[in-house]
Amino acid sequence: EKVMHDIQKPITLEDLTNPNKNK
Numbered sequence: 001e002k003v004m005h006d007i008q009k010p011i012t013l014e015d016l017t018n019p020n021k022n023k
Helices: 002-008 013-015
Strands: none
Touching: none
16 A cells, blocks of 8 residues: 555655655
């Protein structure tokens, strides 16, 4: 599920620094 979401939403530097925010 999360993988599909990551594909739709580009990974930003903020996601790398704040994995918890990546929902």
